[in-house]
Amino acid sequence: MRADRLVSLVLLLRQRGRLSAATLARELEVSTRTVLRDIEALSAAGVPVYAERGRHGGFALLPGFQTELTGLNHDEALALLVAGSRRGAQAFGLGSALASAMLKVVDALPESQRDTAAGAVGRLLIDPETDLLSRRLTADEVPDGIVAEVRRAVFAGHKVRIHYAAVGQAPRWRTVDPIGLVTVREQGYLLATRSGADRTYRLSRIVAAEELDEPAQRPDRVDLDRAWQERSTRFRAGGDPVTVLVRVNPARREDLVGTALAVHAEEAGADGWLRLEVSFQDARHAEWALWQLAMNAEALAPPWLRTALRDRATAIAARYEASSPS
Structure with a gap:
């Protein structure tokens, strides 16, 4: 760990020039006392670090000093x-x-x-924190110690014991065979097996973790992308699927299809809109998906879905017809 930190300290000074002990401590996530000890170690090893006194002083490298990191174009x-x-x-x-x-x-x-x-x-931005509608993406908060323990077990091929809090349940201990780690929209997951059955655990719900010495029972090679797709499909199919006939504005077709489990039929209507037969995970999923599209879609069947959307719209209209709260 210290060797890595010393290398990082040298690179910071090379790339940014003179830096104070406080700035170096903040960048390296250590105390200023540790930075001063590291500076002394570098000097003793022949790295030309020198100190400048005064209000704007700090530590710097002699001009022209080069490190031995090469090989990348x-x-x-x-x-x-x-x-x-x-x-x-x-x-x-x-x-x-x-x-x-x-x-x-x-x-x-x-x-x-x-x-x-x-x-x-600076001209490329990958996965910003908000989308075009200013909806902020919320990242899972997972203590570094927990995720590091899980990560070590995954890489070492060892069983891991996790104290896991499933939704609506008190945490309890489980011993699992880790397969791999997946991150999706700021949320991390552990793919594992337990007693031979596939299991998926959200990292933010792991209260504690302990890598065991016992080898994990898992294949030597894994197609993690395929494994994730298979588990996602099983998860979406876990409810009581419903099939819906929908009339949708062509401009919002992808929004509809993106939330559906499957598209069974599609044709263009005489009015320029599309008619699709799609399936959703359950009734709640279908109602939610159609409500998001507002006036850009109409559920044609089944009747209970039309009724549910009408009742929801009526309730919203009634609320806003009332006088404003004082």
Whole structure:
């Protein structure tokens, strides 16, 4: 750990110039006393770090000092920097490791390419915190110690014991065989098996975790993308599926299809709108999906869905017909 921190300290000074002990401590997530000890260790090892006194003083490297990180071309480094802008590393407890890696990536570039790469990355934004409607994406909060324990078990191929709080239930201990980790829209999941059966656990609901010495019972190779797709399909099919006939504005077709389990039939209507026969997970899912489309869709069948949407709209209209609250 200290060796990694010393490398990160050198790279920070190379890329940013003179920095105070307080700034270095904040960047490296250590105390200023630790930074001062690290500076002494670097000096003893022959790294030309010097201190400047005064109000605007700090630590810096002698001009021209080079580290030995090479081997990446411009496009390779850019690809890593773009990947590093994604927030999945946070979900897996790798935020500080990612920051250290990005310093090394930038330092690996020839000096003539650093500014170009940094400027290119500044023109690419991956998964912003809000969408065009200003809806904020909420990330799961998972303690680093818990996710690190789970991550170690996944990589080592060991069983892991988790204290898991399922929805509406008190936490209880489970011993599982970890398959892999998945992050979807800021939410992290552990894919595992328990007594041979597939299980999916949300990381934010793991209260405690303990890696065991016992080897996990799992295949040597796994197609994690396929495994996730299969579990997603089973999850969506877990309710009481309903089939709905819908009339929809062509401009909102993708919004409708994106929420449905399947599209069974589709044809263009004489009025220019589309008629689709689609299935949803259950009645509640169908009502929610059609309500989101407001005046851009109409449920034609079954009758109970038309009634449910009419009653909801009537209740909303009645509320707003009343006088404003004082």
